[in-house]
């Protein structure tokens with residue numbers, strides 16, 4: 184039995200009076216990739232952002248339910264949100280490197296945490312860029328601007344930036360939807376390589392991506408979790424008619 188890294192029970196989220204999540208029960212195993220799919224507006228990103236408290240910043244949000252990381256209530260009053268976000272890193276749809284060098288981007292979180300030793304920083308840069316499958320492309324220009332890279336390269340640097348602080352969980356919100364097919368495939372292959380070390384949760388609109396790289400899939404519809412299962416099983420024999428209709432392109 185795999186260890187459950189994140190558990191969530193009866194999660195509701197309200198934007199003002201609008202209930203965007205209507206009681207979600209969903210758990211994530213370590214060393215698995217879970218894909219979250221569903222039509223636009225079904226609540227996938229809202230749910231993903233709950234897992235490292237990114238919704239806290241939005242005004243008039245009300246959150247109910249129980250979400251735990253390794254058994255710890257992440258909404259407990261004594262939870263340190265900065266350290267939570269180190270343990271649960273996030274990659275966004277648009278690559279968002281800082282306007283610094285590649286090197287300074289990757290070590291950003293470590294420097295914030297007070298790490299100054301040059302050898303430690305150098306080693307973290309090399310390891311993280313290798314894990315993010317971009318070391319060979321950038322090793323000779325670590326001190327040039329990350330903004331001069333292609334979109335796909337920028338996204339891999341952003342992933343290296345998350346990996347450098349050694350998270351347990353990586354959240355990715357449509358990480359390849361702004362990228363060309365070759366860059367998307369590079370990122371998919373990298374995520375498959377990272378699976379042995381991390382728990383990966385991915386929002387995607389791309390059904391091929393979900394079926395190709397995820398172990399589990401969660402299908403959301405209008406704020407509900409309709410179905411959650413092994414990806415192969417869900418794509419071949421969905422339990423629910425709504426899932427089948429969505430996978431067959433009948434809506435969304």
Ligand SMILES: Nc1ncnc2c1ncn2[C@@H]1O[C@H](COP(=O)(O)OP(=O)(O)OP(=O)(O)O)[C@@H](O)[C@H]1O
Pocket residue numbers: 198201203221222223224225226227228229230241
């Ligand atoms: N900051 C916000 N304030 C008010 N409503 C919001 C906010 N963010 C999202 N919503 C609403 O909550 C619902 C869920 O949005 P969410 O972005 O989570 O959906 P999604 O499934 O990720 O969609 P997409 O695939 O288009 O990104 C939508 O109806 C959306 O309009």
